[in-house]
Amino acid sequence: MPAIFFGSQIGGETLQPLSYTGLPWKLLIQDILLFLRWCYYLPNIVIPLWPWPSGSLDELYPSFTNLYIIFLHLIAFVAQAAWIVSLPFFLYLPFPLYVAYFVGFLISNELFCKLLNGHIPSEGLRSTVDYFSETWEKHEDEYWIFLNGVAVGQHWLQANIDRISRTFHRPVVGVHNKTSGIIFDTIQCLVQRSFLYATQDVRDCYVLIKRAIYQPSVKKVIVILHSQGSIEGGMIVDWLLNEVPQNLLSQVEIYTFGNAANHFNNPYRDEDSLIAASSDPKPSLHKINRAIAHIEHYANSTDFVSRWGVLNFTQTMPKDRFENRFMGRVFERRGKGHQFNQHYLDHMFPLDPTCRFVREVRKGDFMDMNIDVVKESSERESTAQSLLATKGNKALDEAWLENLSPASATTYKDEGQFWRHTENWADGSGVTNGENSVLKVKDVSRLWAYRNGKVPTGGV
Secondary structure (H helix, E strand, C coil): EEEECCCCCCCCCCCCCCCCCCCCCHCCCCCHHHHHCCHHHHHHHHHCCCCCCCCHHCCCCCHHHHHHHHHHHHHHHHHHHHHHHHHHHCCCCCHHHHHHHHHHHHHHHHHHHHHHHHHCCCCCCCCCCHHHHHHCCCCCEEEEECCCCCCCCCCHHHHHHHHHHHHCCEEEECCCCCCCCCCHHHHHHHHHHHHHHHHHHHHHHHHHHHHHHHCCCCCCCEEEEEEEHHHHHHHHHHHHHCCCCCHHHEEEEEEEEEECCCCEEECCCCCHHHHHHHHCCCCCCCCCHHHCCCCCCECCCCCCHHHCCCHCCCCCCCCCCCCEEECEEEEECCHHHHHHHEEEEEEECCCCCCCCEEECCCCCCCHHHHHEEEECCCCCHHHHHHHHHHHCCCHHHCCHHHHHHCCCCCCCCHHHHHHHHHHHHCCCCCECCCCCCCHHHHHHHCCHHHHHHCCCCCCC
């Protein structure tokens, strides 16, 4: 079964959504309608409940701590639902008493959720350092940041960044998007998407990213976002575009999972790039000159949050090229689940039995799947562009291309011939040793190239 791949800035036949700069109340109504449209996928946020390939790192693994966290969430869910239902029935109360009931529950909920959130400093939570991590190759010129989604307290945040660290063999800083309980977190998502409301963790993450960008020793800032963290990450990108010099901003790479955002901006850095992309659907790589060089989104097809977010908004086309909609390549896995470790990383970046290395790709793995390229158009990045953006300009001279195509890249007479062959290869018509040669997810996933301490060959 192939994975579905969308090149950056894509379109489809779905209804044109409102711009994220539209009237907040209209955006809120649209978001509520979208929520109701996909609500039958809500159970898939936690389904499947098993297996647990990463053991205690998986959110639903039946450890004492995980079961305790789930128990607390159930208490908060029931209490919040009952409180919301009760509000209209207590309208007969005197106004001061009604306000006291309203505010009193919010304060009680905040205090209760401290059992989940613990205490994490504004500069973030660090991934665990142990004997194994001390042996990893050092990448002093990289800085990795993670911003979590809904219902994540301190324990699950630690599990998330430890799983990322073991996957890519880098230290990771986790910025805590505190949970207020599942229902209140969902309401907060609606408010953030419609009103661009920035909570404290948005400000903390922005400062952390900006500080890393300005460090002379740092050449790459890798930002990983999950769920609601992607809404907040989209706002952070907007702020960065306003304040950070473009040559520094190009050091940032963003990778999202179960993205709940309604927009993701990434404008061209100069007018020539915009004109080139508008007039030529297959420009050479040096013409692809966006503010952020790499944005990738990973989504499960029946994950409610992905359906409400990235998979809804990437299937629409901006009416005007000068309007940024939802930028970045999209990898859609046919499957359920929204939990970051258990439903995303375990399926897309599976660990070996030691849970210390990403294992070799096996037949049937997500990264080994052929990509089902959504019909290409001049309104989005071509598959060949995605391929070269992942592998870099050096791909024209390297042996990997020779192994995947009838001729070495160095034998192409001109760039046009290379583009034609790569496009044919991408849609399955390329031939190697008498067999069809099609693109795999691992061929166009830049994040995959970071596994086990590796570094992508492409420098762009």
